[in-house]
Structure formats: C-alpha cells, structure tokens
Amino acid sequence: MAAIEVIRPHTMGLEKARQAVQAVAEQLQGELNARHAWKGDVLVFDCPGAEGRISVSEKAVQVSVELSWLLKPARGRIEKSINETLDKHLV
Numbered sequence: 001m002a003a004i005e006v007i008r009p010h011t012m013g014l015e016k017a018r019q020a021v022q023a024v025a026e027q028l029q030g031e032l033n034a035r036h037a038w039k040g041d042v043l044v045f046d047c048p049g050a051e052g053r054i055s056v057s058e059k060a061v062q063v064s065v066e067l068s069w070l071l072k073p074a075r076g077r078i079e080k081s082i083n084e085t086l087d088k089h090l091v
Helices: 014-032 072-089
Strands: 002-009 035-041 042-047 049-056 059-068
Touching: 002 072, 014 035, 014 042, 014 049, 014 059, 014 072, 059 072
Parallel strands: none
Antiparallel strands: 002 059, 035 042, 042 049, 049 059
C-alpha cells in the first residue's frame, strides 16, 4: 500500500473543523461509496481501494490514506484532490 500524508493548519477552531471534515466525509460517501465513523476527533473511513483517517485538532487537520496496489498509480491525482478538497472546506 502507498501512503499519503497531508497536514493542513487552520484557524477554524475544533468544532468548525470537525464540521468541515464531516462535510468531506459525506462527499466521499456520495462520490466513492465510502464508509466513515468518528472515533473521538478522528474520522476513520474506507472505500474500495483505500482506507484512512482524518485527525482534527484545534489548529490542524491531518489526512492519512493508504492505497491499494490498484490505486497506487493514481497517488498523485488523489493527493492533489485531497489538497483541493481541504482548500475548499478549511476556509
């Protein structure tokens, strides 16, 4: 599996950042049939070919994704999409 790690600072505070991450999870559910669950301030998700976690703190969001070998060639596009999604939701 190939790892993607993205850490994004924010100034939204914990609760608003959690709401933004929840919106991302709902988008993933609709687009990729992803399942998700909160474990404290960590959203754990999985979808066909990938699994990961989004850790939310008062000042940063950390996204960690493991890709199956089938998605490994698309790693660059997936990482770009993660960054674009964070740009959109962490304002």
